[in-house]
Amino acid sequence: MESHSRLEPSQTIYDGELQSQMDLNLLPPSPAPPSKIKSPLPPRPPNPLKRKLAVDALLDNPASAVSDSGVKVIVRMRPLNNEEEEGDMIVQKVTGDSVSINGQTFTFDSVGNTDSTQLDVFQLIGVPLVENCLAGFNSSVFAYGQTGSGKTYTMWGPANALLEENLSSDQQGLTPRVLERLFSRINEEQIKHAEQQLKYQCRCSFLEIYNEQITDLLDPSQRNLQIREDVKSGVYVENLREEYVCTMKDVTQLLIKGLSNRRTGATSINAESSRSHSVFTCIVESRCKGKADGISRFKTSRINLVDLAGSERQKLTGAAGERLKEAGNINRSLSQLGNLINILAEVSQTGKQRHIPYRDSRLTFLLQDSLGGNAKLAMICAISPSQSCKSETFSTLRFAQRAKAIKNKAVVNEVMQDDVNHLREVIRQLRDELHRMKANGNTQADSTGDYSASWARRSLKY
Numbered sequence: 001m002e003s004h005s006r007l008e009p010s011q012t013i014y015d016g017e018l019q020s021q022m023d024l025n026l027l028p029p030s031p032a033p034p035s036k037i038k039s040p041l042p043p044r045p046p047n048p049l050k051r052k053l054a055v056d057a058l059l060d061n062p063a064s065a066v067s068d069s070g071v072k073v074i075v076r077m078r079p080l081n082n083e084e085e086e087g088d089m090i091v092q093k094v095t096g097d098s099v100s101i102n103g104q105t106f107t108f109d110s111v112g113n114t115d116s117t118q119l120d121v122f123q124l125i126g127v128p129l130v131e132n133c134l135a136g137f138n139s140s141v142f143a144y145g146q147t148g149s150g151k152t153y154t155m156w157g158p159a160n161a162l163l164e165e166n167l168s169s170d171q172q173g174l175t176p177r178v179l180e181r182l183f184s185r186i187n188e189e190q191i192k193h194a195e196q197q198l199k200y201q202c203r204c205s206f207l208e209i210y211n212e213q214i215t216d217l218l219d220p221s222q223r224n225l226q227i228r229e230d231v232k233s234g235v236y237v238e239n240l241r242e243e244y245v246c247t248m249k250d251v252t253q254l255l256i257k258g259l260s261n262r263r264t265g266a267t268s269i270n271a272e273s274s275r276s277h278s279v280f281t282c283i284v285e286s287r288c289k290g291k292a293d294g295i296s297r298f299k300t301s302r303i304n305l306v307d308l309a310g311s312e313r314q315k316l317t318g319a320a321g322e323r324l325k326e327a328g329n330i331n332r333s334l335s336q337l338g339n340l341i342n343i344l345a346e347v348s349q350t351g352k353q354r355h356i357p358y359r360d361s362r363l364t365f366l367l368q369d370s371l372g373g374n375a376k377l378a379m380i381c382a383i384s385p386s387q388s389c390k391s392e393t394f395s396t397l398r399f400a401q402r403a404k405a406i407k408n409k410a411v412v413n414e415v416m417q418d419d420v421n422h423l424r425e426v427i428r429q430l431r432d433e434l435h436r437m438k439a440n441g442n443t444q445a446d447s448t449g450d451y452s453a454s455w456a457r458r459s460l461k462y
């Protein structure tokens with residue numbers, strides 16, 4: 001399969017985020033052994049301070065601060081299944097990056113034919129994702145498509161491919177391949193930069209959104225978890241379990257546990273249809289010391305691997321009862337995602353500001369950084385080649401085309417000890433200033449006329 005990557009080369013900025021002492025202390029001198037702990041902190045997406053400082057950095061150095069990246073979109077066509085016949089095939093791959101259906105041609109970054117392999121997808125999406133992650137970028141992959149089109153197969157592979165004896169199976173999906181590559185690259189980097197004491201640490205969470213409720217797949221007794229947002233942590237899921245991982249064995253155990261807890265059910269199209277959106281997240285933190293200056297640098301990046309529930313026409317799938325209610329919820333949240341993508345595509349194309357309705361659904365609220373924000377995004381759009389899926393395939397290809405128009409703004413999430421020290425010093429000075437003014441009962445400018453108390457208070461919030 002040909003690669004048509006439009007991901008830009010990694011670029012680095014030092015965005016000077018002030019992380020809390022607690023965050024910095026999360027990194028031990030050497031990788032922590034795998035431990036089953038409740039996360040000491042909620043998942044920590046880039047916070048508003050980081051965004052603010054990233055903008056400042058952009059102003060200082062507009063050429064290199066932000067990677068203004070388009071969404072990478074690949075289409076993967078699954079093989080015909082046992083009920084479908086050769087003559088039913090209405091979709092053809094035309095070139096490495098285009099596909100035709102009923103005489104209409106669509107072009108993406110890459111198109112995988114019915115014989116494309118799990119390795120092909122990994123090389124197109126997984127390899128650059130791991131490199132971006134090590135460079136400090138957040139990265140997300142969404143698998144989108146109608147029920148039975150191959151999203152779950154692509155993202156995880158068949159369940160038995162995760163068993164220890166099958167770990168080298170060519171059926172293995174994108175997620176285990178990404179984590180395996182991540183550990184091997186981390187190992188290489190740590191050896192290569194041993195002099196700079198480069199150390200990495202990874203922790204994972206796994207959740208599903210079912211009927212607009214979030215369940216922790218690593219601890220399914222935790223249902224109806226709430227999404228919170230605050231100035232320090234940004235958007236996070238309260239009480240979501242995170243587990244430290246050091247080896248593939250740790251990861252496969254989490255994947256097996258999480259996947260077996262997912263809500264699945266049979267539809268007439270797919271005997272084991274995922275009835276929820278599932279989100280596997282790996283947070284990668286690193287620290288190292290500069291060779292020349294001895295200054296510590298900390299990087300954090302987040303990988304989100306998202307298997308969306310499949311869109312479906314109830315008439316086609318014969319859904320009834322509970323399945324029908326689920327299908328209604330699935331279709332509603334996918335249509336909210338589609339609506340959001342339309343708006344983001346319009347904003348990217350016209351440059352006009354518009355309200356972005358992230359809060360319309362749990363999925364878009366939780367993954368707002370992946371959609372038009374601080375993350376590199378890849379979409380795998382899964383389609384069926386069969387006549388019976390024609391209208392769903394058209395709908396997926398149109399969705400994929402709109403997604404292609406979105407521009408994300410990914411920044412390297414790096415902070416230097418110098419920045420931390422400097423900001424701590426600024427805070428100390430502002431605190432002193434505030435105390436002095438309070439002691440003097442003065443809320444206006446001080447004797448030098450430099451600061452007012454309200455200004456100082458406002459500054460302390462950041």
Ligand SMILES: Nc1ncnc2c1ncn2[C@@H]1O[C@H](COP(=O)(O)OP(=O)(O)OP(=O)(O)O)[C@@H](O)[C@H]1O
Binds near residue numbers: 077079146152
């Ligand atoms: N590229 C492929 N090669 C071989 N088999 C595939 C491929 N893609 C999908 N399949 C098979 O097709 C069936 C449906 O795939 P899968 O469960 O991944 O669909 P899905 O899009 O996740 O569906 P849903 O949205 O209903 O969960 C499975 O039996 C899967 O093994």
